[in-house]
Amino acid sequence: MLITCPYCGPRDVIEFTYQGDGNRERPQPNSQDLDAWNAYVYDRLNPAGDHNEIWQHSGGCRTHLRMVRNTVTHEISSTGFARGDHNAVARHKEGGKS
């Protein structure tokens, strides 16, 4: 499996570490809503199909990626920075269309 790191370009999966379900939403730090915290800490989606995932380029630049991976076919339909829209960098790496 090849994963396209927004900084480093396409790299072998061996360089990456899975960091969990990307659909989790962390409640506000002082939120007392235990159900929301419970969902954040324990609930995970397990779809057969497209899945929003966080990966870390742990054997490379150590940035975190958010990507959509099909759990059946392993097809990765999008990758980007987990911290938000830095797609300009990814586009730049792919051929400078930005």
Add this chain to the structure above:
Amino acid sequence: MSPRRIETGGRIDRLRTIRFTFDGTPYTGHAGDTLASALLANGVTLFGRSFKYHRPRGLLSAGVEEPNALVTVLRGEVREPNIAATMVEIYDGLVAVSQNRFPSLAWDVNAINQLGGKLLSAGFYYKTFMGPVFGPLKGTRFWMFCEHFIRRAAGLGKAGIAADTSRYERMNAFCDVLVVGSGPAGLSAAKTAADQGARVILAELDPRFGGSANWSGETIDGAPAADWAARTVSQLEGHDTVRLLPRTTVWGYYDGNTLAALERVTDHKEVPGKGEPRHRYWAIRAKTVVLATGSFERPLVFPGNDRPGVMLAHAAERYANDYGVLPGDRIALFTNNDSAYRSALALKKAGAAIVAIVDVRPEPSSEMRSLATEAEAEILSGHAVVATEGGKALSGLKVQRFDMNSGLLSGDARSIHADCLLMSGGWSPTIHLASQAGARAEWNPARQAFLPPKPTQQRWIGAGAFNGSFSTVEAITEGRGAGLSSAGGASAPAALPDVEAAPGDPNPAPVFEIKAKGKSFVDFQHDVTAEDVRLAHREGFVSVEHLKRYTTLGMATDQGKNSNVPGLAIMAEALGKPIPEVGTTRFRPPYSAVSIGSLAAERFGDLKPERLTPMHDWHLANGATMYSAGLWFRPMIYGLAGETIEQAYVREAKATRESAGIVDVSTLGKIAVQGPDAAEFLDRVYTNMFSTLAVGKARYGLMLREDGLAFDDGTTWRLGEQDFLMTTTTANAGKVMQHLEYFLDVIWPELKVHVTSVTDEWAGAAIGGPKARAILAACVTGTAVDNTTLPFMGIVHGQIAGVPVMICRLSFSGEMAFEVYSGAGYGTHVWEALIEAGKPFGLVTYGLEALGTMRIEKGHVTGAEIDGRTTARDLHLDWMLSKKKPFIGSAMMDREGLIAPDRLQLVGLVSLDNLPLNGGAHIVAELDETNPHDSLGHITACCYSPALGKHIALALVEGGKARHGTRAFVSDPLRKRFGPVEIVSNHFYDPDGSRMHG
């Protein structure tokens, strides 16, 4: 002259004679022979015994799909079992032996199994070996009793016990186009792609490129097809961008167009060349893959179809044309399609008499009739073979009139005398790699075969017989198209070559089985008969996946290359459903057997990296016994001559508490946390406050996980307003780093903080004891180290022996102690200076054992207590939980279950019988040595305490704090240690900290 070798023909080198042995008998063959062709040439018909019934078996095929002729190849003491004789190239001195027979291949006592057929039918493991409901062999005991004998009798070759001394290699390769298979389609694709300038890898599992061109007898551009193949290969060799890989099986198709291949580099050589590995594992990343993997001829299922002398039609053609060997003198053929007629003619030309062509179809075409006439063969149309005769070789067969629409036989059986029967049940494209790549096969009713569908996300293109395009002209045309599009080329390639080939309809009649009395084999290697398949159906195994597992059809080493489609067809008939509704199983890697050695390649033995501290060599030179802690090596003790481990650590700890001791703490995780928001960030990740920490001071910190359980602890030093040095436990350094990065990158990207792992940049020495300050004062320059300049948790910068150092006054041992950090490159220099300065003060070096002893005496926690199940409260660290701010874990840490009073809590234990305690031992309220029960908790760490003169331990005990001052017992039945203990506070020694504050 060997009995079956023909005078001319074949691509063997008749001038080179090769000597080898099979079951101890010496034979000769020629260079270019396989073990199968050479033995066949010598008149050998019996190659092995079948799996369950020990029936005699001969060659079925000439290639990788061979299910019967499995042998063990011996190289010195090293034995490799279960290799198809068709894949072994002979060399001088080759030693091969047959398998699954006792005492010999020709006379095998287990052949008696053939009489007990009913006991060994599908699922026999579950039925025959179910024991009686009572008695000494009841239930599974009968199976346990029989298992030994079954394992001896069934099965294939025996693995060796000698270590494999061969070398294996691993290669990564990249190309634009990987062509798998070098028949006319593959060669044409490779040539076209290479001419377009593409980087091409061509992999062929046989030693020779060309595939069917080598033995089809067809003509291309007016010359034998084999010449066209040789010419094309030499043109490919002329390209710099082409890599040719003979003897290379592409066995796996993985994500991202990564393919795995096994190159057998020296298996065919008597002595490997200098530096050559035995096998080479290739990981090939290809932009596009051209699958030109051809097709397999299918056997027909009829009684006696496994007798030695019954062979696939194309295999016989290949033995004649490739190796110059005739598998029989009087050959009969049995077919449901046209391709067998071409085989008949080829064998006639090679010198055999074709006694009959038995065709299930009522009306063979006029073209087939004229081929039969040319082969001087009688056609028995609308007939089927219903029995074969002979023992270790074929002597004849019986045919009967057959109606292919009803499947019924009629009329009298007619005997035909023949020493070889060739069968052709149609062709199945070799779609394994496409199936691995995720494509679901589609049944084609005309071809009566599963054809590859359109590729999904993987980038491959099929060509030739792989697509069900069985003629050579189609193969070359599709190959050229695939080569052109895979190379992204647009320019017009050269004109297509002219192919002269025998005519033939590619579509077979839909006949897979002739139902007549006797055992008709579907899976030859696992001895699965047509009746077994029907039995499985009657017993309710209707899914093809269940059928496969229950009967073990297709689960032998050949993975059903011959048997899958016939087995499925018989199942479909039993179910009364069309084949596509029954479906097929997915193929998984590997396509054929792969040596484990090639996967490991150079990566064997102890693969862990070793992490050594800057002072490692000093420790070794000064008598340390090293201990591996994760990847790190740390001194356990610095033992004196004759000392036990306990004596050594007791001496070291005692000396530290009496004068001073020094320990290497370079392994602690160290993370630089820097930036304008560094203090805010630390407030969020630690349970306690760091923004209030003054520059030049350190603080002990605790981290929780998101779920509120304790994660890691350590001290963090504020070196500047925006500059912190965090230390973590040795074991959690990587995890903490990842944790911080995740929160900075994913959760709080707005925080301006950078974290850097600096574990390896610093050497650390902790020096503690009543004399520690005096020792520092004796060697540190540039700063004072008195109580005012360097108070508890204070940090100063100075020099030792001319090297800049950073000193923080903090204590793990409970003594007045200092951690001295210097640049890693100066670690030993500073360490030696400290040792030298300590000499007048009685400074000792101490290792992990003494470190652990002193921390147990102080009741500090480590990974043994922060075990992922304990909370801050469990460890009496609730004083560190800030109420002024949220932090990671603060929302979840107060959940009901995490604050329950009966949770396991940290306590101290004192052994009341003065005997040592054991880590992991349970704590119980009442001692019951014969029936231990009701554990209250367990010991996490234990030692002999020189400070207390007692055996003590730390433990996690239910409602622990409330039990202080009470008695309990240790219960350790495995080590037979039972005895009374007193439960006390975990702070055994100097609980008010007067010594370290001093």
